[in-house]
Amino acid sequence: MIFGSMYESRSSLENPATKLSSKALGELLCSANGINVSPETAQKLTAVYACIYVLSSTMAQLPLNVLRKVNGEIVPATDHPAHYLLHDEPNQWQTSYRWRETKQAHTLAHGNGFTRLVRSRRGELQSLEMCEPQITDLIKNGSRWIYSTQDEDGAPLAVSPEDMIHLRAIGSGRRMGTSPIRQNAETVGLGLAAVRYGKEFFEGGGRPTGLVTLKDGKLTEEAWTRLKSAWNSAVQRLKGSDNKTLLLPADLDYKALTIAPEDAQFLETRKLTRSEIASMFNLPSHMINDLEKATFSNISEQAIQFVRHSIMPWVKNWEEEINRRVFTRAERLAGYYVKFNLAGLLRGTPKERAEFYRIAIQDGWMDRNEVRVLEDLNPRAGLDLMLLNVNTTLLGPDGRPLPVTNPE
Incomplete structure (x- = not known):
């Protein structure tokens, strides 16, 4: 198998x-x-x-x-x-x-x-x-x-x-x-x-659970049986009740045991x-x-x-x-x-996204239609042209500024 x-x-x-x-x-x-x-x-x-x-x-x-x-x-x-x-x-x-x-x-x-x-x-x-x-x-x-x-x-x-x-x-x-x-x-x-x-x-x-003791320390067999029966009946009556007080006879002491x-x-x-x-x-x-x-x-x-x-x-x-x-x-x-x-x-807050998009568009590595797509907006005519900050100078391979040419 x-x-x-x-x-x-x-x-x-x-x-x-x-x-x-x-x-x-x-x-x-x-x-x-x-x-x-x-x-x-x-x-x-x-x-x-x-x-x-x-x-x-x-x-x-x-x-x-x-x-x-x-x-x-x-x-x-x-x-x-x-x-x-x-x-x-x-x-x-x-x-x-x-x-x-x-x-x-x-x-x-x-x-x-x-x-x-x-x-x-x-x-x-x-x-x-x-x-x-x-x-x-x-x-x-x-x-x-x-x-x-x-x-x-x-x-x-x-x-x-x-x-x-x-x-x-x-x-x-x-x-x-x-x-x-x-x-x-x-x-x-x-x-x-x-x-x-x-x-x-x-x-x-x-x-908490505790210990019930007798003050004088003397208790007959019959009294012991009656005490256990009375105690169990009292505890059972307390279950589900809003009254959380348990009454004890005057000659009994209760001491809590648990933390x-x-x-x-x-x-x-x-x-x-x-x-x-x-x-x-x-x-x-x-x-x-x-x-x-x-x-x-x-x-x-x-x-x-x-x-x-x-x-x-x-x-x-x-x-x-x-x-x-x-x-x-x-x-x-x-x-x-x-x-x-x-x-x-x-995705950041509207203010953070606006700042990010502004830098991306001005630095010329995103166009405005790409930004609109990221914001779930339809592209618009004329917004797919790349923009470049006028303060930015393009450098050639030799490190010298390139001449500015007319896009036409």
Whole structure:
């Protein structure tokens, strides 16, 4: 049998006695506090979900186009079959936005994102079918590597590496990525433990547990039984009630045993965990609504840092993987490639854009119609002529000023 069970992945198909893959072994990670940390449970933590959502939605909204470089000139390659699939509709179930958003989320949560390339018998690209990371693995069949996955009907399917877009998170291996959540299970587990503690604390009426003692230290067996029954009845009546006062007989003392949340720095622990999770995904804290240290003066710079240091590595990862799998070697030599447009993320304020355009036009490396296109305005006649600042002097190859000639 070629394929292992969807619940089991072996490093060798010929020898079932070999150890399970790291993905199967790491399916259930337990932190020191006994909380199960997995890609599914981790997303119940608000900070983890927010980080995955921000990165995934940002990658999904970037314009993605197929271009071609011909004789030094870059032109849109809208005639290539990959253009419609990447730009509009990769398959019948998803738009380009939804496909990229889901695949990026898979990569961030599970460490790997898989998309199967479906080609016709003539080799023409027909669709991009996304594969679930839980049921997809890279295995070795003899001397040949293949991806073991399932089709839409759940039937086993073998995919060659040339027909699989495999987006990887950072990991120690060459072939598979490692989930950031699994690499930082203790940090995520601490956040989940803090959430569980807060839930149990408030479910218990917001009161710490304690010790009830008898002042004189004498208590008969019958009195002890009656005391336990009265205590349990009183505690049960308090649940769900706005009255949080528990009345005790005069000869009983109550002493709290557990540490209050403020003493245990409950809120500070949650804030620290949120900051660490943002760092884990390489995100500025303000991107997940942690504005405690954000100011009007630095948040603009942090937005630029987000594009340069958080998004750009993923953009490069996507572009290189798509280019080497979607296009054949002959097509790449012919100049075909894909490119994400980050201009929208780097778009400044109206004042900043106006200053940028003014300098570009006066220095003569943009015309006014090019500016109108960038601002989603239609070109106008006569605005495609290049302007040059009158104070600028053109120099020839010998470094001497060129004579001013009449454009006519």
